[in-house]
Amino acid sequence: MYRLSYAEIMEDAPDLGRERERDAFDRALSQLRTAEAQGAAAGPARSAAVGSIQDLWNVLIADLLDPENALPESLRADLVAIGLWNMREAGEVLSAPDRSLAALIEVNTSIRDGLQ
Known part of the structure; x- marks a missing residue:
């Protein structure tokens, strides 16, 4: 059986973390794109999509502010x-149902792409 050393695991950890972050962005972006395509008909799906990007950024900001x-x-x-x-734009989008999600999609796609 193959056993990884601690150093090998730690060496791979940043890659695994970036992969998980990309996956989280992919899920949130998929929801945003679907809601944008549905337009005004998205209703609760639009709110959920915007909420998912807010949740993601809440976690990321907390991690970024961690002194470690x-x-x-x-x-x-x-x-x-x-x-x-992102948080301000999400608030604006939620308060104006006819506002496009394009800016959120574009900025978060750029961030996701930068994780590669």
Whole structure:
């Protein structure tokens, strides 16, 4: 049976983390795209889609603000700023049902693509 050393596991952990983050973005983006395509008919699905991106950014912002986060401070600050923009935009989208989800989709697609 093959056994991984602790160092090998730790070496692979960042890749696994990025993969999980990409998957989370993929799920949220899929919901946003579906809601955008449905337009006004999306109703509760639109709210759920926007809620999923808010939930994702809540988790990411909390992690970025953690003093133990190993990312460079300037990158963490930039990502927190993007996260806060996402939260504001999501609030605007929820308060205006006719507002497009395109900006949320575009920005979060860019972030997801940067995780590769």
